[in-house]
Amino acid sequence: MKTYNLEETYIHKFDPIETPLGLETKDLQVFYGDNHAMYNGSLQFPKNAITALIGASGSGKSTFLRSLNRMNDDIATVKGKILYQDVDINASEINVYEMRKHVGMVFQRPNPFAKSIFNNIAYPLRKAGMKSKSQLAERVEKSLVQAALWDEVKDDLNRSALALSGGQQQRLCIARALAMNPDVLLLDEPASALDPISTGKLEQALYDLQKHYTIIMVTHSMQQASRVSDYTAFFHMGHILEFDRTQRIFTRPHIQATEDYISGNFG
């Protein structure tokens, strides 16, 4: 494996007045016990845009993503700040359960509940306090439409979610996350378990969603990153080496490691 200078980075900075931010991390560091898994995570995620996190396996991108809504709380120590609406949501006094309703997450493998399609979305809403039936039905429909699944399931919402195909299940999981009305949506390799047709539908859904949500997505597929994302961050060995507009990253990257990675000349 080639060695790169991990100190040599190019992280694009935004002026928050010109480009409103959906989320920002400052010096995010992650430790699994003694293992230092993430070093200098300082990134700004522009509001209502898709940011792709790319890098090889074990580069720390999933660790970074999972720290953003504190899913790593039980297994890792996360230092640094995560700013959401000027609040550090990595602070210990934050109510993580409330925070996760604002920062939603979709996982690598579809994980719908063993409930009906309707209840997969309605159950968390009810838990969050929504009681009115008409309101629930409306929200279920809206989020299924947003996740581009409505037309495929509208005739039988009482079917078990587990009877759906993998791609449909994943879009259901996105709909379920959207129904909570988050501002930020974290996606951890959402298409890695899907076939190309399902992936296409998922990407189309994401493309439509970015108008209203700040989306941060880990992906293994460089094509996917270049197709759907506005910004891209390149991770290597626990360091963020480059962050810039996707177009720039995939045409004229500043860092040699990034260029090698996107051109398949890596490792």
Add this chain to the structure above:
Amino acid sequence: MNAKIIDKIATAIISLLVGVVVLILVALIGYILFTGLPHVSWHFLTSPSQAFLSGGGIGDQLFNSFYLLILTLLISFPIALGAGIYLFEYAPKNWVTNTIRVAIEVLSSLPSVVVGLFGFLLFVVEFQLGFSILSGAIALTFFNLPLLTRSIETSLSSVPKLQREAGLALGFSRWQTVLGVIFPEALPGILTAIILSAGRIFGEAAALIYTAGQSAPVLNFANWNPFSPTSPLNFMRPAETLAVHIWKINSEGIMPDASAVSAGASAVLILAVLIFNVSARWLGNRIYRKVTASK
């Protein structure tokens, strides 16, 4: 010898061993049913037992067995569920929880007669509960708890970790995730565990001889006052169960038709346990299909 021949020999030996197991089981169950079923009649199932005369039934014992079973499950299921949920969902991995696990292992391999004698000393004598259904139910809880806890833990562990993350990511607390997401998905396994343990409880004799007693006061099934000594619902009365009855007839039965009553009672016992097991499978599969919508 080449691999093909070795494989054939191995297959033959394994099939033979399986055949031996099946043969023993079929012979045993067949023998019990064959000798017992002819004595089973509606009269046999519903009339009280006789100590000296022939023609006695097993009505009270059958009722006692079911009553004791229900009481035992009412006590042991909530405890086992709580313990199982704690051990799998909450317990940190340290020496305390390891010790608990080892204790459960040891408890689950405890001979039931030891559980019975322990129950006799503690509940019957020390706590002055006497030979009673309550003493019996508590002793059976001791006997049942470790295995039920283990199987509930196993059912919970069969629900993928991803489901927990799904709940947490939607802003559920850990308890909400367990209650609303994990428990429903583990339900088929938990139900199977309960029904299988019901079979074990139903057939248990040794733990009951010293706790629920070996005498069956005649019950008046028209008396539903739980405080009356002849009421079937009274759980402070001694209660001989079916399994204990079989043991007693064979060790000291003096009625002329002792062997017939014993054979009939054994057949009923084994049928009940078979029904528990088959219904456990059926119910578990059914709920699993309903939950997962797989055909």
